[in-house]
Amino acid sequence: MSSARDRILDAYERQILAGGERGTTLDAVAADAGVSKGGLLYHFSSKDSLRSSLLERLVERSQIDAAEMPQLPEDAVRLFVESSADTADQLHSTFLASQTLARNGHADAAEAIRTVEQGWYDRLAEATGDPLVARMAQLIGDGIYDNAAIDPGGDGFTLTPSAEEREAITEALISLLDR
C-alpha cells in the first residue's frame, strides 16, 4: 500500500511527463492523485516543496540504481544504450520529469540532473575503462531520453531508435573498446 505522499508524487511525475510543467497545476496533480487540492497541500506545503521532493526521490532512486552497474564493459554499455528512457522504469521516469523541470529554469533541478549524470558517467567510465566510449554511450543515452520525452506515445513514426537499432549501436560502441 503506497502512502498518499507517494501517490501525489507519482501523479506529479505523470503530469510533467504528459504535458510538461505547464500542466502541473495543483488542481491537476491533486485530481490525478485522487485527493483534493487541500489534501495535497497537507502533504506538500507548496509547489516548490513538491518539486524538491521529486528531486530527493531522483537522488534516492539513482543511488539504488548505482549498485546495479554491471562489471563487464560490454554489459555496462548495453545497459546505457538499450535501457535508456524505458518510461516504465521508476528511475527513468523520475529522471525524465526532473529533466523537464531543469529545462524550465529550475536551478535545483539542473543541479540534481548534473549530479546524477556525473555519477552515471563515472561508473560507466570505470566499468568500461574507456572515457571516450563512456562519453559516447552517455550522450547517446541522453539523446534517446530526449527523443522519448518529446515523443510520449511513440507509435511508429518516431525518432526513438528501435530495439534493433539500439542493439547495433551497442555493438558498434563495444567494437570501439577493442582498439
Added chain:
Amino acid sequence: MSSARDRILDAYERQILAGGERGTTLDAVAADAGVSKGGLLYHFSSKDSLRSSLLERLVERSQIDAAEMPQLPEDAVRLFVESSADTADQLHSTFLASQTLARNGHADAAEAIRTVEQGWYDRLAEATGDPLVARMAQLIGDGIYDNAAIDPGGDGFTLTPSAEEREAITEALISLLDR
C-alpha cells in the same frame, strides 16, 4: 534593421532558453523586446500565435541550413557532433527553444521537431552512406543539445563535452565508417 516582429520573436526565444516556458509571460517577453504588452499583442494576437510563429521560423531556418550539408562523410559527421548546440547560432537556438516547448506538451512543437530531426537524419544518412553511424551522430548531437539546454551558463563543471572530447568522438565515429 530588424522588424518589431523579429525582435519580439528573438525575445521570446531568449526567455524560453533562459527560464523555460514558465517565465515567458507576455510581460517578460514584451519588456525584453522593448515594447509594451499591447504592442506585442498587435503583432501576435495571442500567445499561441507567438508559439506557432516560432515554429514557422524553425522550419524556415532548418531549410536554409539544409542547403549547407557537406558532401564528404567525415565533414557531415563533424558538423553534427562539433557544432551541435552552438547557442550563438540562430538555427540552434530556435531549435532548442522549440524543443523546450515540445517538452512542455505542445503537440505542434513536437511535430516540428520531429520533422526537422527527420530531415537532418536523412541528409546525414545520405552524406555518410551509413545509417548506423548517422543515427549515432544524431543521437550524440541530441545529447549535446540536451545538456547545453540544462546547463545554460556552462562554466567549467558542466556535462557538455569539451571541444577536445567532441573532436575525439568525431574521429571515433569516422573510424566506424571504414568497416
Added chain:
DNA sequence: GTCTATATTGTGATAGAC
C-alpha cells in the same frame, strides 16, 4: 503601430470544518 487602462480567468495558498 504602440500605448495605457481594464476585464476576466487561472492558479497558488490560507482558514477552518469535519
Added chain:
DNA sequence: GTCTATCACAATATAGAC
C-alpha cells in the same frame, strides 16, 4: 488527514486613446 470554501495575485486578452 482530508475536505470545502475563499482570498490574493498573476497572466492572458480586450478596448480604446494617441
